Structures are given as structure tokens and as C-alpha cells.
Amino acid sequence: MFTSNGSCGPATALDNLSKRVGQDRTLENDHVARFRDQNSSQNRAFRAESSFNTTAGAEFGQFQNTSVQRNYFPSAELIRKNTRFGDNWSSEFRQQQENNKWVEDFGAMNLENVRMEQEQSFQTMDQRTNMQAMSSTANAWTQEFNHMQHNKEMEYEMRIRETQRLVNAPAREVFSMVNQHSQQHNQNFTHNQTQLGDQSHYMTNLAFERQFETVQNEIDGMDMFSDSEQVEQQKELQKEDDNNDIETTKFAEIAQQVFNQMNNVDTTVSQNTEHKFKQSNFLRLMDKVAQREVEINGSGDRFIDKTGNDIRDYLPDPLSDLR
Amino acid sequence: MFKFQTNGFSGYAVRYSPFYDNKIAVATSANYGLVGNGRLYVLSIMDDGNIITDISYDTQDGLFGVAWSETNENHVLTSSGDGCVSLFDTTLKDYPVMKFTEHQREVFSVDWSNIDKNLFCSASWDGSVKVWSPGSNRNTSLLTLRSLASREEKTGRIEKPIPVVQPSQVPMSKTRPNIRNDNNDCVYDAKFSFHDPNIIMSCNSDSHLQLWDTRLPNPLFMDFVAHNGLEALSCDFNRYRPFVVASAGVDKLAKVWDTRMIQPNVHSRPPRALNKFMGHEFAIRKLAWSPHGPTQLLTCSYDMTVRVWNDSPSPTSRVGLLDGASQPHAPPCSKIFSAHTEFVMGCDWSLWGEPGWVVTTGWDEMVYVWNTQRLQ
Incomplete structure (x- = not known):
């Protein structure tokens, strides 16, 4: 049929x-x-x-x-x-x-x-x-x-x-x-x-x-x-990929500006604040991004180092000195 | 001082519960909110001082704002980098009960109305403030207030967008809608008035502080440059003085305004502030009036400090503060909290118990609960 x-x-x-x-x-x-x-x-x-x-x-x-x-x-x-x-x-x-x-x-x-x-x-x-x-x-x-x-x-x-x-x-x-x-x-x-x-x-x-x-x-x-x-x-x-490269370069330039601004504070900033800035993890991250040691990964959801590992694995514990 | 660590997530906003004296909601983002997901923490302060996590929710994008519902003690609002506002029920796991997805860019703050408790508003980098009514079970906005368009409609002239000299916004996560705001009218904060359910205040990146009356055909009834052309990052209504508001911005100043002294039209020249608080060494990210008194103002800043200011009601002291006082007066900054080791992004006062308890959070992945009265 x-x-x-x-x-x-x-x-x-x-x-x-x-x-x-x-x-x-x-x-x-x-x-x-x-x-x-x-x-x-x-x-x-x-x-x-x-x-x-x-x-x-x-x-x-x-x-x-x-x-x-x-x-x-x-x-x-x-x-x-x-x-x-x-x-x-x-x-x-x-x-x-x-x-x-x-x-x-x-x-x-x-x-x-x-x-x-x-x-x-x-x-x-x-x-x-x-x-x-x-x-x-x-x-x-x-x-x-x-x-x-x-x-x-x-x-x-x-x-x-x-x-x-x-x-x-x-x-x-x-x-x-x-x-x-x-x-x-x-x-x-x-x-x-x-x-x-x-x-x-x-x-x-x-x-x-x-x-x-x-x-x-x-x-x-x-x-x-x-x-x-x-x-x-x-x-x-x-x-x-080209756009990502452009974005990565732009991001590195911005990170460099942020790093310079935080690292070279003017004289009106107190020593305490300046010391905090020097110790800032965010400042270190900006320095690494500016040096292209850390980049945003392909999927755009994390920072990775040169070995491809998530950088959050290496962040220090803020409570380490309190425990 | 009590503390809690949000492991791997940088704090962006924190709010005390209006129903419980020991519950706190913290909006956090991975990688300082630049890339990655977010997490909402609902914390409880135990009797022994420990802070524990009641529940946490992972989100697709970084969270930038948080607000408790005024009608349901278990409902928490969050705003995220992908332009989404989510309503979570803390009795349910994993997923929000409602999502509001009209904004085109990052939503940086949400605020629930204390008077008309069915409404909340959201402020976004797409240049708009939206009013929502989740109680009516609709996920579309009731009203959209457009910052630049409303001003142009009011003044009758097309304004040139203020050129961005510095790259003011670090690129956020890739999940956001990829739309640029060339008008430079990103709205950073929006608040409902504590005295009139129809009044909303917002501040945006072109330094304007705007007040809206939602009953008017053109809701924008007051608009002025508040922070010398630099970005205005936060604003708040005083709970005890109906016409007094405060704003803070990149000019490192917290300013107190009496809206009665400002003509209700668009100003080309900035009006005179009722009071100014100078002392922060970098931009002020957030401010909040105390719920326990009309004069205390809490500010947190990119200089990694949190400060408590005393807005003296005496006109002479205010004049003295502004123009150089010949007579002695109390210093405006009463307390400085400097335990944070990164930018401090969020702060809030506790509504309950002994006055003076505040909670702060920042990019150091820490939440601190401390008392301004006991701080040395």
C-alpha cells in the first residue's frame, strides 16, 4: 500500500x-x-x-x-x-x-x-x-x-x-x-x-x-x-578573532592607563592609601593585563595566564593574616 | 566588626534586609566585574558574630546591584552586566522566579519603592531608568525614563554628547549586549523618594542629577549638573528631610542638595549645593543617608575607605564649611573605616537595633559589618 x-x-x-x-x-x-x-x-x-x-x-x-x-x-x-x-x-x-x-x-x-x-x-x-x-x-x-x-x-x-x-x-x-x-x-x-x-x-x-x-x-x-x-x-x-585581538589590545591599553593612574598617585593622596594601592591585587592584575601576561579567554568569561589557567586560582586569601 | 569572605567574587553592592535585622544580600562579580559570572549571597549574622551563607545564586554575568523586596521578606532583586534584572526567592534554589530583560546594557542599580511597594526601578548604562511592577506579575516595564531624550525634549535643543576624554568604562563581560552608549548618559544610580511614590532621582555619567515625577507627561522636572562635569555615581534621598538629597561622583565630593533651592528647570550652570563633603582621595562610589538620623551620611570610595559624614543642620556651620569658617565647628567627617584593601563598592545602613551598624563590601572579596558609633 x-x-x-x-x-x-x-x-x-x-x-x-x-x-x-x-x-x-x-x-x-x-x-x-x-x-x-x-x-x-x-x-x-x-x-x-x-x-x-x-x-x-x-x-x-x-x-x-x-x-x-x-x-x-x-x-x-x-x-x-x-x-x-x-x-x-x-x-x-x-x-x-x-x-x-x-x-x-x-x-x-x-x-x-x-x-x-x-x-x-x-x-x-x-x-x-x-x-x-x-x-x-x-x-x-x-x-x-x-x-x-x-x-x-x-x-x-x-x-x-x-x-x-x-x-x-x-x-x-x-x-x-x-x-x-x-x-x-x-x-x-x-x-x-x-x-x-x-x-x-x-x-x-x-x-x-x-x-x-x-x-x-x-x-x-x-x-x-x-x-x-x-x-x-x-x-x-x-x-x-580579529575583533578579539583588537579588544584585547584596547583592554591592555586601558589597563595600562589604570595602572599608571593608580601607581603614580599625586602628593595629595595619603601614604596609607598609596600603600594600599601598591598592595592592590587589582593593580597587579591591571599590570599583568597591560603586559599581556593575562588575557581574557576566548569565551570571554575568565582571565587566563599564559599557561591558560584561570588566574583566580592564584589569588591570595584576604583572611590569611587574620586566621 | 564582623567579616565574611566572598571567595573569588568581588563585592559590588550590599543591602540590609528590611524584614530581618541579621540578613544581608550581597551582589558580587568574578574578576572585579570585568569578565565572568556573578553570585548573589544571602547572609545571616549569627548571635556569635559569625556570618554564614543562607543561600547563594550563581548568575551568568556579574552582579552590580541588589535590593530587597518591600513586600516579601524572601525576595531579592539583582541587576547584572547582561542588562538583566532578576528576582530571586530565597526559599527556592538555583534560579530566579522572574527576569526583567528590557535594558540594553549593564544595569547598575535597582531600588524598591518604600511607599508604593509594588514598584521598583532600575538604572542602566543604556541611558534609561525603568519602572517595573513585579507584583502585577508582568515582566515588562511600566515606564521608561530616558535621560538625554527627556532633557532634549524639555530644553527643545539637541545636545551634543559630552565626549569621553578617558576610557571611563572598562569593557565588561562578553555576555552583555554589545551596544555602545555614545551619548555618555549612562545612568549609574536611581532611587525612589521616601516621601512621594511618584518621585525618582537618578544620576548619570554626564554629571547630571535628575528628578522625575512619573505623573507628568514629561516626567523630568529637575535636571542639573551636580559634579562639575564629571560622572555622578550615586545619589540618595534623605529619609527625614523630604527635599534634601545627596549625590557623589568622580570629583571626590559628596554633595547635599535642597531641591527647593533649585529652580525646576534644566540648568546650564550648576546650582549651589547645600553642603559639600571633601575628604575622599578618589571617586566616591556609593553613598547612603542614615535611617536613624537626618544628618549622617555614609560614603564608600575608590580610595578604599568608608567615611561617615555629619551634615550639620546649622546654616552657619555649613557656610563655614563651604567658605572657610572663622568659628570652630565639628569636623564633617566623623569616622573613617579603612579595613578594605581594594575599592569599596557598596555600603548600607542597618534599619534595626542599635543605630550605627553598617555593612560594606568591596573588590577585596570582603563583607564587613561594623558600627559607626564604636569606630575609633
Whole structure:
């Protein structure tokens, strides 16, 4: 129900994955249906070719389009960054394009790997080998299936011609041919029984790869923005560091002024007050700040010395002489 | 003399409880209030003289002002460097029960009205005094009094901000709103009158002492330069003389003003003070009139001393003080308390018991409770 094509619910990656995995695009359908009803016109209709052409092909095209859009369409975030970065947008855009190529390469490599495994299993299938050679990129995947459809159609026409020849042939030849065909069929059936499982696994892998690539592209789209945001954050951090440095310098200058004012009191100040000022911890702190021995830490909530320790750990106890 | 150490936290303000004779609230800040968090101490003076911590609250930013509620004995107000005013209930742990967050910069003082006990006011470096009503369970202010804007509205002219010659404000913590006050009208202190619930007094960094009547369309009804163009840091109403106020500032002077002798308009030239107290060697940070008599004034200063002044009611002695007396008179400074080893930032009189008990706190992380009558 939830995985049906007619579902109006939100299309999530998991739904798409379930649809693709649940869709029977194995060659088993072809063989079983073929031998169940070779002359039926539904044989062609049952073949996943039509569903592939209409559904899988469309979805694959949509996937390609969306992936292209995700990679290259200047979304709201990019426009926002465009206003922020100005002329650097085009270069950033190109860099994002280049950064996203690895995903396509990654997908192609994965498909190629699967096909390489398949190639070992189906050494005898020359057409498949030719298709493997053709489909070196993700875009060639459609061509591969189109080619397969074409081959199947050719094979079907061949079988029709054979059937017509059988109808027109003498009974002995027909018997021998049927006998020969049944032996081949038995051999092919046992061979196909082993191969069908591999092919089903192969198609599942392909569907999974495509879904994986879709998800990967989505993640990559997020990465694209997060990368640019990281650059922006780095710039902001750099700006904050500059501001912090300016503030630290300004604070040191103020501390120097306070220190000078307290340390060089005029003659009207009593000796007692002057002595207190000389002993003042605040005056010492101002001296250290002025000498840049003590600074405000990055989070701005404490004074730290050169070793990064909180200076309050070293303040003397005012009650030490009273205890 | 009793003492208590606020380990690692420099005292900024201290207040006696109006309900208990042995409870004290102390607003403190780490790293002298320059960076770091704050801590509110609620202390109790025990019978043996020890001072213990009833409860303490850590805050995100340094605390600069404190005031007890006049309606609930467990409620304490604090003002902090991030522009926030918090109301704590001492029966509850960890967090304030209300927060008032309209100020744009450091809030340096809070004061609870003694008459209309549902109101308190706060003074901030954003150039405004705000009146709040926590009793009505609203955390937005009732009224905002803007120092410079009100003066410009009253005089009808746009005033140039007084340029700051010295970097008067050390950068505070990073959690504060990063807004500069180029008008140089940071309000340091604001107090409700003890005699009229509608009258508020404030003093600010451009040396102005301002009186506000909250009933008026333009509440500013008196504004004058009180401290020779230098920053006015503290002000207080006399509890016994309704028209007498005092102010203190960076000019090292504590001045007594009779508001009846000052014309109720904006002055370009400073009016004459009723009395001046000279003696502090550095700026006076805080002053408080005694609750037990009309003449005693307590001041604490950046010269690390606390002084008790006697404002003689005799006009001749005041004239003598101002213009050089030919006849002998009592010295205005009666007592000097010099136990603090750093700047003394907060002081308050005890309302209870034997007159003369005061509490002081400073950047030496000490709270001293002492009696002005017994001080030698």
C-alpha cells in the first residue's frame, strides 16, 4: 500500500528504495512467462521492459534531473551566499561543481564493480559484455537497458520465426527439433535456475546502488551547502578573532592607563592609601593585563595566564593574616 | 566588626534586609566585574558574630546591584552586566522566579519603592531608568525614563554628547549586549523618594542629577549638573528631610542638595549645593543617608575607605564649611573605616537595633559589618 506507485504520500528515500526492490525486474519473469505462454501477447507486456521504460526510466531520468538540479541549481542558500560573497560566487559555484563530480564517479565505479562481478558470472553472454563495455558511466545505464530490450525483442522475433518454421516443418524434423529443444531447455533451465538467483541479486544490487547514489547525492547536496557554510563560519571566526585581538589590545591599553593612574598617585593622596594601592591585587592584575601576561579567554568569561589557567586560582586569601 | 569572605567574587553592592535585622544580600562579580559570572549571597549574622551563607545564586554575568523586596521578606532583586534584572526567592534554589530583560546594557542599580511597594526601578548604562511592577506579575516595564531624550525634549535643543576624554568604562563581560552608549548618559544610580511614590532621582555619567515625577507627561522636572562635569555615581534621598538629597561622583565630593533651592528647570550652570563633603582621595562610589538620623551620611570610595559624614543642620556651620569658617565647628567627617584593601563598592545602613551598624563590601572579596558609633 505504502509502496504502491499510486500512493499520494510523501516520497521518501526509503519508499523509493522499497519500490525499486519490490519491483520484479528479474529475468526470471521473462523466462517463466516465456515458457508459460510463449505466444501470448501479454508476454511482452509482462516483461519489465514496459515498466522499466515508463517507471524506472522516468524515475531514473528524474533522478538524473534532480541530481543535476541539486548540484547546479542556485538555490536560496546559494543566492544568499551570492549576495554575501559577491563576485566570488561563480568561482565558488564551479568549485562546488567540481566537488560534486566525485559522486558521479563514485556511482559509476560502483556500477562498474557490480558489472565486473556480473561479468565473471556471465562470461558466455557476449551481449552483456558488450553492454558492460558501453555502460561506463551512470548515464549509460539507460542505454544498457535499452540495448537489453532491443536484444530481447530480437530474440523474441527469432523465436517467432522458429515457431513458424516448426509449424511448416515435417513431423520427424519437428520431433527431433522439439526433442533437441527440450534437451536444451532442460539444460538451460538448470543453468537458468542457478543464474536467475544471481541475476535477481544483480538487479537488487543495481537498484540499491541507484538508491544509494540518490541518497549520496542528497547528502552531497547538503555537504555542498555545509562546505560553503564552513567557509563562511571560518571567515566569521577569523573576523571574531580579529575583533578579539583588537579588544584585547584596547583592554591592555586601558589597563595600562589604570595602572599608571593608580601607581603614580599625586602628593595629595595619603601614604596609607598609596600603600594600599601598591598592595592592590587589582593593580597587579591591571599590570599583568597591560603586559599581556593575562588575557581574557576566548569565551570571554575568565582571565587566563599564559599557561591558560584561570588566574583566580592564584589569588591570595584576604583572611590569611587574620586566621 | 564582623567579616565574611566572598571567595573569588568581588563585592559590588550590599543591602540590609528590611524584614530581618541579621540578613544581608550581597551582589558580587568574578574578576572585579570585568569578565565572568556573578553570585548573589544571602547572609545571616549569627548571635556569635559569625556570618554564614543562607543561600547563594550563581548568575551568568556579574552582579552590580541588589535590593530587597518591600513586600516579601524572601525576595531579592539583582541587576547584572547582561542588562538583566532578576528576582530571586530565597526559599527556592538555583534560579530566579522572574527576569526583567528590557535594558540594553549593564544595569547598575535597582531600588524598591518604600511607599508604593509594588514598584521598583532600575538604572542602566543604556541611558534609561525603568519602572517595573513585579507584583502585577508582568515582566515588562511600566515606564521608561530616558535621560538625554527627556532633557532634549524639555530644553527643545539637541545636545551634543559630552565626549569621553578617558576610557571611563572598562569593557565588561562578553555576555552583555554589545551596544555602545555614545551619548555618555549612562545612568549609574536611581532611587525612589521616601516621601512621594511618584518621585525618582537618578544620576548619570554626564554629571547630571535628575528628578522625575512619573505623573507628568514629561516626567523630568529637575535636571542639573551636580559634579562639575564629571560622572555622578550615586545619589540618595534623605529619609527625614523630604527635599534634601545627596549625590557623589568622580570629583571626590559628596554633595547635599535642597531641591527647593533649585529652580525646576534644566540648568546650564550648576546650582549651589547645600553642603559639600571633601575628604575622599578618589571617586566616591556609593553613598547612603542614615535611617536613624537626618544628618549622617555614609560614603564608600575608590580610595578604599568608608567615611561617615555629619551634615550639620546649622546654616552657619555649613557656610563655614563651604567658605572657610572663622568659628570652630565639628569636623564633617566623623569616622573613617579603612579595613578594605581594594575599592569599596557598596555600603548600607542597618534599619534595626542599635543605630550605627553598617555593612560594606568591596573588590577585596570582603563583607564587613561594623558600627559607626564604636569606630575609633
